[in-house]
Amino acid sequence: MRVGLFLTCLNDMLFAGVGKAVVRVLERLGHEVVFPLAQTCCGQAHLNTGYRSECAPLARKFATDFAGLDHVVSPSASCVAMVREHHPALVAPGVRVPPVHEFTEFLVDVLGVTDVGAVFPHRVTYHPTCHGLRALNLGDRPTALLRAVRGLSLVDLPEATQCCGFGGTFALKNADTSVAMGTDKARHVLATDAEVLAAVDNSCLMHIGGLLSRWRAATRVLHVAEILASGD
């Protein structure tokens, strides 16, 4: 299958690892990955901060960049939710919004796999990000994939479904509240004694991981895709 990769602007700028991981997993499963070089950003931060008119050109550009692809995969639940829920009202009439899938959704629903042949002998806890949980209803797809990883032991995160406090520009506009929420989340993570915190949005992981790193905690953050890519 020919699969387009929408990396997202944040990953493109700061998290190369997740892009490489998605490519590795998909190729290992025998698929061809295409990376449209002109891609930039889905406009989520603009729309969510109240800049709808500034967001529209980005939605239109997205439709052009990924035109003609039958499957577009992205390692970001919130960006996928943005494209799926909001782009239809932002692109020009008659323009097709590319069919996007969140990475774990694509593996489980489209490719029908939960065991991708990964090996990761570590203690891992999983934070269901709000967009993955409530906008995309990912349910147990990410954890089903993690459970199938050899050597991995998955431990429950207390109060897992509560928001980590990232929230896009909320993290800057309401930095104190955002950090208070992130602090509670990070404490729950430490209480699990996990070596790794995994999630399907690097934005949330950047926030929680930024706190853990500042506290010099040993727990690392990794995108689920990076765990699924390990072992080859």
Next chain:
Amino acid sequence: MGMPAFPEAAREALADPQLRANLRAATGTIRAKRARVVAERGDWEALREAGRAIKDEVLGSLDTYLLQLEEQVTAAGGVVHWARDAAEANRIVVELVRAAGADEVVKVKSMATQEIELNEALADAGIAAVETDLAELIVQLGHDRPSHILVPAIHRNRAQIRELFRREMAGTDDLTDDPVALAAAARAHLRRKFLSARVAVSGANFAVAENGALVVVESEGNGRMCLTLPEVLISVVGIEKVVPTSRDLEVMLQLLPRSSTGERMNPYTSIWRGATPGDGPGEFHLVLLDNGRTRALADDIGRDALRCIRCSACLNVCPVYERTGGHAYGSVYPGPIGAILTPQLRGPDPVADSLPYASSLCGACYEVCPVKIDIPRALVHLRAEVHHRPAERLAMRAAAWIFTSPRRFALARRLTRLGTRLAGLPGPWRRWTTTRDLPQPHESFRDWWERRN
């Protein structure tokens, strides 16, 4: 208003460890109770959908239903007054209390009267308003503001309440902080008030258009006292509280208690029509309040906020509210519903403009709302309507300009990677780096991609 915008007010609340502990314990308990009783209902989603449909039907033909309500209340012996705003509503109530020759009124908890600051207006006219809900009483005695729709004193624990009672109530010198003793002290205090009051003021949870019935849902029985003992009853009710028929209460009275207190049924539901000689108050006045509601009604998306039945489920699940408490919202309507209702009722001001941003858009509120208000959608919609600071607008425009060009984006990627090497970032980004580290990127994805293709 002289109040700080949300981020500053929140900072103060976050620095209060007692408040945070109280909020966490209280919201956690109510949250669990609600989840338990909602899970009992296999048809919960159908009930929510029915609740949404009833309220949308009303909002779609509000003028018709309100006129029908007026006709029915009048026919049942009540008097209907229309109040365009808070000042008009307060004037009407003050005149009615004066006409009854009273200088004290008993009150049953009502959001609408808090919204119009009726107690202050009554005080200015020399009339004392006595709150009769336990929590409201605590707030009133503490000269405090409520911090939660349903649990107004959620920011106080029982040791703090005992001190308040000892200071403000006669004969409470040996009062302990045992909840039963505290409740008994409040009960004795309130009984004296109920028996002497000639006028009562209430709100209403629902007003039925087809027969003019009003409904008050409560837990302590103080409402029943207020609604039946005094000679004159005045109810101040927002115009969005109307439901078409009594049958609609079947849906609403299932949704409300389970969502609010986490009970299958609330202890007291009072339903009355107009005034009946020799049975309860001889005079009944219904004050129908607009106060910004028609402005909200005119907004296609913002209007959804008028479906709200004030259950406070959205507050209890809100991770922002759980940490900041209600006062930070600078309004009688705190939490997620306040963040979309206040700006619409009040119109633009710096506090109101900050409220739609007081959310991480996590969606927990929408998930529990019994009338399916898509609060995150309304928040995002309102963010586009409020005043934007010029510096922010410029930054967002610049970002969009960068993202519309692959070449400009390439340059931005390089600069971002350099920026992460700095220990602290300049400008608004400092708000990130004072508490959180930045990731340290290695080889960029694009370099890697090019190398292997």
